[in-house]
Amino acid sequence: MKRSVSVILLLLAGYAQYSFAQQAGDGLTDQQRLGRQIVAQACGVCHLPPARNARTYGPLLTKGAGGGDESVVREYILNGTPRMPSFKYFLQPAEIDAVVAYLKTVPANK
Ligand code: HEC
Known part of the structure; x- marks a missing residue:
């Protein structure tokens, strides 16, 4: 039992590292990254598909x-x-700027 818990923890740690590396290598500026975060938090409920091929x-x-x-x-x-x-x-004006800057990085037919 104890052993499987540590295996899970190891997997989680690996995943956290993986997603961090992915974020750092995404080629976005800090402003665009802020915009992506705001879109996920404030706009995602209506504008991001909850699952692949799901409708928004x-x-x-x-x-x-x-x-x-x-x-x-x-x-x-x-x-x-x-x-x-x-x-x-x-949203603050700078946050709206960040959203606009981020959206420019999202390819049109995705
Ligand atoms: C409650 C749901 C909802 C939320 C939250 C929401 N939107 Fe929208 N948005 C819509 C709908 C619905 C439309 C389509 C226009 C319409 O039917 O009024 C739209 C249209 C748009 C459009 C025009 C899209 C186009 O193809 O020209 C933009 C840009 C947009 N939203 C940006 C945002 C941003 C940025 C946020 C977050 C800060 C956001 N929306 C949050 C529902 C939402």
């Missing part, structure tokens, strides 16, 4: 969002739509 409530967010126009993307984030909440009072 909102469209997938990529560099093509808002027709590829950064000011349209900002408009969505600031004011929302009837189906999407506004983030004007929730």
Whole structure:
């Protein structure tokens, strides 16, 4: 019993290291990484598929969002739509900049 617990712990430690290495080698700037984190936390519930091939409530967010126009993307984030909440009072301007910078790194047909 004790032995299997330590095997699991070892596996977990290996996984943590693996995901850290993956993050460090992702080629993103700190700002883009912050944006990715905000998208996962604040937008993921509607814009990220919960499983492979699962449908999302909102469209997938990529560099093509808002027709590829950064000011349209900002408009969505600031004011929302009837189906999407506004983030004007929730995100700081620097956080919105980070989201916009991150979305530019997401390939359009993914
Ligand atoms: C409650 C669900 C919900 C959340 C949370 C949400 N959105 Fe949306 N979003 C939508 C929906 C739905 C649409 C599609 C437009 C519509 O139907 O109003 C949309 C559309 C968009 C679009 C335009 C997409 C395109 O293809 O042009 C952008 C950009 C966007 N959202 C960004 C964000 C960002 C960034 C966040 C997080 C800060 C976010 N959204 C959080 C539901 C959401």
